[in-house]
Amino acid sequence: MQKLDESLLSPLPPFSKLSRAQIKTILSQATSRRYDKGVSIFDEGTVADRFYLLLDGTIRVVKITPAGEQVTSLHIPAGQLFGISQALGRDTYPATANAASEILALSWPTSLWASFVANYPGFASETYKTIGKRVSEMNTRIVEMSTQHVEQRIARALLRLANQSGRPIEAGTEISFPITRKDVSELTGTTLQTVSRLLSAWERVGLVNSKRKKIIVCDTHRLAALSEAGSRPQNLM
Amino acid sequence: MQKLDESLLSPLPPFSKLSRAQIKTILSQATSRRYDKGVSIFDEGTVADRFYLLLDGTIRVVKITPAGEQVTSLHIPAGQLFGISQALGRDTYPATANAASEILALSWPTSLWASFVANYPGFASETYKTIGKRVSEMNTRIVEMSTQHVEQRIARALLRLANQSGRPIEAGTEISFPITRKDVSELTGTTLQTVSRLLSAWERVGLVNSKRKKIIVCDTHRLAALSEAGSRPQNLM
DNA sequence: GATGAACATTGCGCTAGATCAAACTTCTGC
DNA sequence: GCAGAAGTTTGATCTAGCGCAATGTTCATC
Numbered sequence: 192m193q194k195l196d197e198s199l200l201s202p203l204p205p206f207s208k209l210s211r212a213q214i215k216t217i218l219s220q221a222t223s224r225r226y227d228k229g230v231s232i233f234d235e236g237t238v239a240d241r242f243y244l245l246l247d248g249t250i251r252v253v254k255i256t257p258a259g260e261q262v263t264s265l266h267i268p269a270g271q272l273f274g275i276s277q278a279l280g281r282d283t284y285p286a287t288a289n290a291a292s293e294i295l296a297l298s299w300p301t302s303l304w305a306s307f308v309a310n311y312p313g314f315a316s317e318t319y320k321t322i323g324k325r326v327s328e329m330n331t332r333i334v335e336m337s338t339q340h341v342e343q344r345i346a347r348a349l350l351r352l353a354n355q356s357g358r359p360i361e362a363g364t365e366i367s368f369p370i371t372r373k374d375v376s377e378l379t380g381t382t383l384q385t386v387s388r389l390l391s392a393w394e395r396v397g398l399v400n401s402k403r404k405k406i407i408v409c410d411t412h413r414l415a416a417l418s419e420a421g422s423r424p425q426n427l428m
Numbered sequence: 429m430q431k432l433d434e435s436l437l438s439p440l441p442p443f444s445k446l447s448r449a450q451i452k453t454i455l456s457q458a459t460s461r462r463y464d465k466g467v468s469i470f471d472e473g474t475v476a477d478r479f480y481l482l483l484d485g486t487i488r489v490v491k492i493t494p495a496g497e498q499v500t501s502l503h504i505p506a507g508q509l510f511g512i513s514q515a516l517g518r519d520t521y522p523a524t525a526n527a528a529s530e531i532l533a534l535s536w537p538t539s540l541w542a543s544f545v546a547n548y549p550g551f552a553s554e555t556y557k558t559i560g561k562r563v564s565e566m567n568t569r570i571v572e573m574s575t576q577h578v579e580q581r582i583a584r585a586l587l588r589l590a591n592q593s594g595r596p597i598e599a600g601t602e603i604s605f606p607i608t609r610k611d612v613s614e615l616t617g618t619t620l621q622t623v624s625r626l627l628s629a630w631e632r633v634g635l636v637n638s639k640r641k642k643i644i645v646c647d648t649h650r651l652a653a654l655s656e657a658g659s660r661p662q663n664l665m
Numbered sequence: 666g667a668t669g670a671a672c673a674t675t676g677c678g679c680t681a682g683a684t685c686a687a688a689c690t691t692c693t694g695c
Numbered sequence: 696g697c698a699g700a701a702g703t704t705t706g707a708t709c710t711a712g713c714g715c716a717a718t719g720t721t722c723a724t725c
Binding site for chain 2: 701702704705
């Protein structure tokens, strides 16, 4: 456990309206922990005994099907709360949280949830905003999966990742955590071969630049155009 | 506007912990209204000025893509709150709510939301449980769309509908609101032709019984077996 | 610096399911 | 009762992208 400074929390939305003293209290109740890339912070279905704040890195929220296939429902960037089952009226975690990169997270026992909500102005409302955003994101995923072709879904997924957790770099925007073809396929409901083929094709025309576990989006605009293009004219009323 | 009785609300989870007097107050502030089949109660993106409680009928929550295609994200059965954008920290509705059948709904102005949450014990927590359930449902949809074949997705969709808003009948369970092949296709991300073909095939072997705008699930067990069967062995680690 | 594991690429065949099209049935309104 | 609309069925193609397989590349470990 390392020394933490109040200035870490104060700029983050859930805590932005709080006094220095309040943040100090919150920090004193927190457990800070580093997790290696790939480990799971908590598992779907287990009792939600803690809630978390991601200080650094990226979380991959995954569901595992009975058949053992993995589906990524969400990526959570640094600065957001996660594992907040209480806000959904649940006492178990609805999905598994994996560290997409090495991460640093604070956590608090669930028993403190109610007092956070009651005592810290803005905490509850910001939490619900976060949930609202995640709900929209899931909704978008559903709409995309129903109407878009694989090519467009992958384009959109890359744009979203670049936007959400991208690092600007000379050649474009680099997705700031290691990501494999298989990861992208689990995010878009395809196969790693298809992802590989597309990335190769896009690389050839200078849209992206990808190495092993690294993807750099070079031409955001053309990729966006691609993702909007020929959506299936199915069910056009 | 018709006469409403307290006994209507008291068995519903969001109000179950309240006194008769409290429910009376809530009712006095409510607007009751009937909507014809097919009309929209509110539209995606418009300012969320009211929140609703569905007393009778079924709501179909839909999103419309830029290309004009419709995607159904959710069905809401009688007894549940809907249009509760406030609980997601939003001030506009995230989707359009259509009446799948003729429906009856109460509504309150958004301005009352905060006082409901503050004054009525159990209201907030039940709301969040509802949201939690909807989030799981959406999650399930995403997982299904990524890993299941059309046949299984349709099977699951029918089972879910039968379960959620089914009426037991001699021949099996009837989905209690009018539903077309096109509706099912918008719910499962397919085409109405494919749905029609499958329903015909299932009808031939006695799994379902469907007429125009009516679907009766006859053999729940075999349909469930079908829906669990051959999930794509893709990405099996 | 060799061996194995993890990740990526590419080719080929195949099928689930979309697309196009046409006919049929049931309902609604006049 | 008729016309048109809305919903359904069925057939005949056609193709996106999956499954399978083989090979290549990069990384980690001893």
